[in-house]
Amino acid sequence: MTEVATLLGKQAVLDALPDHPAVKAILAWDAQALADAKVDRGELTLSVAPERIREACAALRAAGYNFFDDVTAVDWHPSVPRFRLSYHLLSHGFKEYIRLRTLVDEADPSVPSITPIWPAANFYEREVFDLFGIRFEGHPDLRRIMMPEDWKGHPLRKDYPVEGYR
Amino acid sequence: MPAIETPEITNLGGQHMVLNMGPQHPATHGVLRLVVEIDGETIVKVRPEIGYLHTGIEKTCEAKFYQQVIPLTDRINYLDPLSNNLCYCLAVEKLLGLEIPERAQWIRVLLTELSRINSHLIWLGTHAMDIGALTVFLYTFREREDILRLFEAVAGQRMMTSYFRIGGLAMEPPIDWLDRVQAFIKMFPEKIDEYANLLSGNPIFFNRLKGVGYLSPEDAIALGVTGPPLRASGIDWDLRRDMPYSGYDKFKFHVPTSTDGDTWARYEVRLIEMRESAKIIQQALDGMPGGPVKANAPKIILPDREKMKTQMEALIHHFKIVTEGFPVPAGEVYQAIECGHGQTGYYVVSDGTAKPYRVHMRYPSFATLQALETMAKGRLIADLVAIIGSIDIVLGEIDR
Helix, strand or coil: CCCCCCEECHHHHHHHCCCCHHHHHHHHHHCCCCCEEEEECCEEEEECCHHHHHHHHHHHHHCCCCEEEEEEEEECCCCCCCEEEEEEEEECCCCEEEEEEEEECCCCCEEECCCCCCCCHHHHHHHHHHHHCCEEECCCCCCCCCCCCCCCCCCCCCCCCCCCCC | CCCCCCHHHHCCCCCCEEEEECCCCHHHCCCCEEEEEEECCEEEEEEEECCCCCCCHHHHHCCCCHHHHHHHHHCCCCCCHHHHHHHHHHHHHHHHCCCCCHHHHHHHHHHHHHHHHHHHHHHHHHHHHHHCCHHHHHHHHHHHHHHHHHHHHHHCCCCCCCCEECCEECCCCCCCHHHHHHHHHHHHHHHHHHHHHHHCCCHHHHHHHCCCCCCCHHHHHHCCCCCHHHHHCCCCCCHHHHCCCCCHHHCCCCCCCCCCCCHHHHHHHHHHHHHHHHHHHHHHHHCCCCCCCECCCCCCCCCCHHHHHHCHHHHHHHHHHHHHCCCCCCEEEEEEEEECCEEEEEEEEECCCCCCCEEEEECHHHHHHHHHHHHHCCCEHHHHHHHHHHHCCCHHHHHC
């Protein structure tokens, strides 16, 4: 769907893809909420603030991005804000993936859970909570999923050694 | 992998009983543990407890060069190894902007379809065995053995193939290999008839599956179900056809669907998928293009051994790739493919160095397992075994 390979910055995306269904959906929902946007290697990324992620997902779902595929985090330690959450949403109608992005700070790593919109996010958010220590507010069952419950630390953080603590 | 004490177990009000199924149970296909709350024989709640096979593969990837990650991907879904290789290679190739020669793409398609048949054969054998039809297992493993021999011939390994490389294939397949694939594909469709003869008309098998584990299309989408269970619930979606990758747009095949949404529908959809995979392999054999199997990118792809021993330049490249890896331009990609169990996705983030900054894998069984409770609620405890079998879980890809 996105023919252009690279567009950097919110304005460039808005100028080049004003009719893109995801861009239109976000603008119709709240034009101020779109913090950043880019198209890199043909993949569209839209950024919003962490506290608005659930509403953004609801807007995109209503616009036809009906399938939740994946959510994961990347730890950019020591930069601030430290964590980048990436939600990958799929539209069966448009035959296209988009990425929803939000930045989460280390001091209070928490975002609203999107399980009310897609119950599929349940395990994925538990995994991010377990391995990165990011909390999802409103999650029905936020427990560790991979590691034992009494485990100390969050293994996928960059300051956690690959061999583990001995 | 939580502790045994859980709120549900201590607070039942004397009405329900909690049954612990697994992690060591023959019908859980590995080390799946289910905490099942039952009222008599009827299932009230099912809670999967996973993590017993967690080995931190995503963390390990961050300490490896890009090319060293490929062998790790085999070990995630060990029943469908080549699909994992393909998905990872496609993701990194997208990051690099690398074009793959046509012959390499076609051999990749051929091998991933063989891998899909391999995965479906194991599913069919073990699923039937769970239900009590032991014979089918021996039949499907007979054909699986043929496929593993084909894998061994190209990759030197039966299960952990690691045959695809970033930029193409490890090497050209052996001279008579395509003929061997042809011989296999010629006899395979009648073997599927044989399995169907053993199972489809069998009243015990039919009654254990029909109407069991219903999943509505709305629930399937909401719970992130992909692959054959999604299509058996009536959603006509297949990434191979709808968002083609690796040259799948050049192949003609039918995507089977069913509106029944039960365990029996999943059985039928997978049987047809095996036939369609055989057709794709036949098309790949008929139209196999010539040419190289590696892209022309000497700084990324290892040179031939012969060149390495005779040309200075090739020797330098070989040494650099093996000792230092190759830098990948900074960026992030998400590449999804349709593997045997459903949609596999690789999210690879590069910071411009020779090691991936982050590799995340989205595996289908992980999401499909969440739908287990919806499918099993209100059914008998014996149906749970049929339902687990029908969603075709691989614990390696759930726990990673």
